[in-house]
Amino acid sequence: MELLSGGEMLVRALHEAGVEYIYGYPGGSLLHIYDAVYKQSAVKHVLVRHEQAAAHMADGYARATGKAGVVMVTSGPGATNTITGIATAFTDSIPMVVISGQVMSHLVGDDAFQETDMLGVSRPVVKHSFSVRRPEEIPELIAKAFYIANTGRPGPVLIDIPKDMTMPNERYEYVYPKKVKLRSYTPPQRGHSGQIKKAVELLLAAKRPVVYSGGGVIIDGSSDKLRALVDRLDFPCTSTLMGLGGYPGTGERFLGMLGMHGTYEANVVMHHADVILAVGARFDDRVTNATNKFCPDAKIIHIDIDPSSISKTITADVPIVGPVGTVLDEMTALLDEAGETPDADALASWWKQINDWRPRHGMRYEKNDNGLMKPQEVIEALWTATKGDAYVTSDVGQHQMFAAQYYKFDKPNRWINSGGLGTMGFGFPAAMGVKMNFPDHEVVCVTGEGSIQMNIQEMSTCLQYGIPVKIICLNNGSLGMVRQWQDMNYEGRHSNSYMKSLPDFVKLAAAYGHVGIQVKSRDELPQALDDALNKYKDRLVFLDVAVDPEEHVYPMQVPLGSMRDMWLSKTERT
Amino acid sequence: MMRHIISILLENEPGALSRVVGLFAQRGYNIETLTVAPTEDPTLSRLTMTTHCDDRKIEQITKQLNKLIEVVKLVDLSEGQHIERELMLIKVKAVGAQRAEIKRTADIFRGQIVDVSPCVYTIQLTGATDKLEAFIDAIGSAAVLETVRTGVSGISRGEKVLSL
Numbered sequence: 053m054e055l056l057s058g059g060e061m062l063v064r065a066l067h068e069a070g071v072e073y074i075y076g077y078p079g080g081s082l083l084h085i086y087d088a089v090y091k092q093s094a095v096k097h098v099l100v101r102h103e104q105a106a107a108h109m110a111d112g113y114a115r116a117t118g119k120a121g122v123v124m125v126t127s128g129p130g131a132t133n134t135i136t137g138i139a140t141a142f143t144d145s146i147p148m149v150v151i152s153g154q155v156m157s158h159l160v161g162d163d164a165f166q167e168t169d170m171l172g173v174s175r176p177v178v179k180h181s182f183s184v185r186r187p188e189e190i191p192e193l194i195a196k197a198f199y200i201a202n203t204g205r206p207g208p209v210l211i212d213i214p215k216d217m218t219m220p221n222e223r224y225e226y227v228y229p230k231k232v233k234l235r236s237y238t239p240p241q242r243g244h245s246g247q248i249k250k251a252v253e254l255l256l257a258a259k260r261p262v263v264y265s266g267g268g269v270i271i272d273g274s275s276d277k278l279r280a281l282v283d284r285l286d287f288p289c290t291s292t293l294m295g296l297g298g299y300p301g302t303g304e305r306f307l308g309m310l311g312m313h314g315t316y317e318a319n320v321v322m323h324h325a326d327v328i329l330a331v332g333a334r335f336d337d338r339v340t341n342a343t344n345k346f347c348p349d350a351k352i353i354h355i356d357i358d359p360s361s362i363s364k365t366i367t368a369d370v371p372i373v374g375p376v377g378t379v380l381d382e383m384t385a386l387l388d389e390a391g392e393t394p395d396a397d398a399l400a401s402w403w404k405q406i407n408d409w410r411p412r413h414g415m416r417y418e419k420n421d422n423g424l425m426k427p428q429e430v431i432e433a434l435w436t437a438t439k440g441d442a443y444v445t446s447d448v449g450q451h452q453m454f455a456a457q458y459y460k461f462d463k464p465n466r467w468i469n470s471g472g473l474g475t476m477g478f479g480f481p482a483a484m485g486v487k488m489n490f491p492d493h494e495v496v497c498v499t500g501e502g503s504i505q506m507n508i509q510e511m512s513t514c515l516q517y518g519i520p521v522k523i524i525c526l527n528n529g530s531l532g533m534v535r536q537w538q539d540m541n542y543e544g545r546h547s548n549s550y551m552k553s554l555p556d557f558v559k560l561a562a563a564y565g566h567v568g569i570q571v572k573s574r575d576e577l578p579q580a581l582d583d584a585l586n587k588y589k590d591r592l593v594f595l596d597v598a599v600d601p602e603e604h605v606y607p608m609q610v611p612l613g614s615m616r617d618m619w620l621s622k623t624e625r626t
Numbered sequence: 627m628m629r630h631i632i633s634i635l636l637e638n639e640p641g642a643l644s645r646v647v648g649l650f651a652q653r654g655y656n657i658e659t660l661t662v663a664p665t666e667d668p669t670l671s672r673l674t675m676t677t678h679c680d681d682r683k684i685e686q687i688t689k690q691l692n693k694l695i696e697v698v699k700l701v702d703l704s705e706g707q708h709i710e711r712e713l714m715l716i717k718v719k720a721v722g723a724q725r726a727e728i729k730r731t732a733d734i735f736r737g738q739i740v741d742v743s744p745c746v747y748t749i750q751l752t753g754a755t756d757k758l759e760a761f762i763d764a765i766g767s768a769a770v771l772e773t774v775r776t777g778v779s780g781i782s783r784g785e786k787v788l789s790l
């Protein structure tokens with residue numbers, strides 16, 4: 053029988069849960085735990101410069117690997133600093149375990165120094181949370197936290213630990229549970245067979261089908277299954293912002309992203325479809341546009357592991373609650389069994405129609421002859437320079453949409469962005485979390501001069517741990533997405549969307565011990581990218597790329613319209 | 627808009643109730659009544675809440691509640707035959723001739739006078755919500771000094787049970 057202190061039990065249990073890195077920041081309530089961290093080497097700790105970044109790092113790690121990321125922060129301000137990061141993970145269903153220190157149990161409720169009710173503050177943005185009441189229960193709570201975070205619809209789980217639960221001189225028997233069981237939590241293992249059968253019948257009878265694929269496909273690791281199904285049925289496939297890479301971005305059957313800034317063809321195909329197969333997507337308002345005008349002719353099959361996502365905004369005709377992978381397996385088996393294929397003539401004329409729609413907008417943009425580059429061309433050049441195979445994280449704004457539209461992701465887990473919460477400041481720390489775990493892969497953060505400043509202090513962390521991510525800052529000198537809305541809806545009154553006092557990013561990168569390169573024109577870009585990726589392979593490189601501030605993101609759905617109502621340029625509407 | 631009686635078996639743990647209540651606040655659902663107490667199994671609480679909403683909303687509410695880890699089982703009692711009761715303690719002004727009249731009214735409603743002072747009766751009454759309201763109407767609001775109600779508790783009729 054082994055006796056360990058609470059702090060030692062915590063670190064040991066994290067190791068048994070498969071944790072390699074803790075992203076965190078110390079403080080009074082955590083000192084016993086940090087001492088336990090110091091005395092071992094199995095679990096490594098990464099010291100960030102701001103707790104929000106710790107959460108985004110863990111999140112980036114989770115999105116790239118599919119495993120829960122771990123955050124550890126002290127009570128009070130340390131804990132509250134992570135809220136944006138926890139909420140970001142929660143909205144995008146990302147597994148995360150957050151350990152927050154707490155004041156001594158006997159002080160809880162007394163407004164003690166650095167006491168906040170972290171369980172209360174975090175409640176709306178966690179999947180679940182625990183407070184440690186006895187040191188002996190630490191291993192079990194850790195095991196439960198990982199189980200809940202990783203299964204079903206994943207999400208962040210918080211464990212709040214009062215300091216007296218981790219006293220170094222109080223030792224207890226350490227038992228890590230072999231299996232976790234919770235009587236009140238049973239994530240679905242498979243979909244309802246009757247419903248799946250109905251879905252397959254509907255797919256076989258479809259004349260104008262489309263597959264609408266979402267982040268659930270990525271989270272479930274089911275993109276191979278999705279690809280196989282789409283290809284055997286010869287159906288067109290579109291993807292949400294969160295689902296990019298689920299189906300290959302360069303694939304013939306891929307229509308591009310759908311929704312607010314989706315492609316013309318994806319949105320028009322959705323509008324005219326007679327059968328929509330929604331896979332791990334949740335009919336978000338940035339996808340559907342006005343729900344009362346959404347896809348008037350479509351019968352909807354909706355696969356999702358979370359029953360509350362089904363028929364929430366759009367009523368499903370065939371709801372299927374279950375993990376995407378097992379449901380797709382069953383569909384494929386039923387198709388094999390039936391030995392039927394969809395109506396070939398109908399499908400051929402549907403494809404003809406789709407191919408007529410494709411060139412209407414075709415993601416065209418006009419380059420400036422001389423003058424500033426367009427942001428789109430930078431993304432295209434990045435795609436070429438990285439052979440379309442980088443991990444790309446992004447922040448939030450126009451640059452995010454350009455990255456989503458123009459970097460064609462052929463693999464899942466490669467596109468990492470805050471889709472649901474839209475958190476500026478996410479991209480850089482997320483990239484760090486990815487790079488630490490995939491040191492041999494190219495990891496690029498596409499950002500804006502606004503967003504990058506929300507977590508720019510992490511350049512210091514990158515120096516400490518040698519994290520050579522590449523930052524591509526599409527510098528339009530303004531909060532571009534805000535400015536675009538002001539151009540479109542407020543007669544160009546740019547209220548507080550202009551950044552008059554930007555730092556010299558090149559010098560700033562150098563001050564942090566990294567490489568900064570400024571790119572002012574098109575001819576400088578290929579060399580700069582090559583230097584960033586090759587010459588400075590093992591360094592963090594900050595590419596400050598000047599782009600046209602007047603550019604808008606198109607297509608853009610017209611508010612309160614249907615899926616197919618879009619602006620295609622500043623002057624052209626569907 | 628229909629009245630729903632949602633009955634929940636909940637892990638009897640600190641914080642569980644705040645998650646249920648928080649969910650309602652956070653998602654803009656409205657709680658009309660709420661009662662909660664431990665069951666014969668001390669690890670479980672039984673919670674009953676009533677709310678008025680349309681079909682789409684109640685579907686979301688029950689799905690969201692079911693997602694809470696501490697919610698073990700849930701039933702919407704208003705979907706089937708059920709019994710519902712509420713307990714009310716009510717203090718009414720009782721002087722002179724009114725005293726006999728109030729006593730008679732309480733008897734009709736099967737209420738019990740549980741405390742008496744020279745000018746005040748305290749009456750205990752159980753029943754469905756509309757019965758309690760009918761009693762207040764019968765007494766006349768001018769005579770009512772104070773009311774306290776437990777909120778609705780409910781259980782299904784017949785063999786159906788909500789248990790592990």
Ligand SMILES: Cc1ncc(C[n+]2csc(CCOP(=O)(O)OP(=O)(O)O)c2C)c(N)n1
Pocket residue numbers: 447448449450451452474475476477499500501502503504526528530531532533534
């Ligand atoms: C934390 C946070 N604050 C505010 C916003 C609102 N917002 C969305 S995009 C945007 C502008 C982003 O500017 P920049 O990073 O320069 O990107 P650009 O749109 O110029 O490419 C703002 C302020 C947000 N998404 N996140």
Ligand SMILES: [Mg+2]
Pocket residue numbers: 449500501502526527528529530531532
């Ligand atoms: Mg900008």
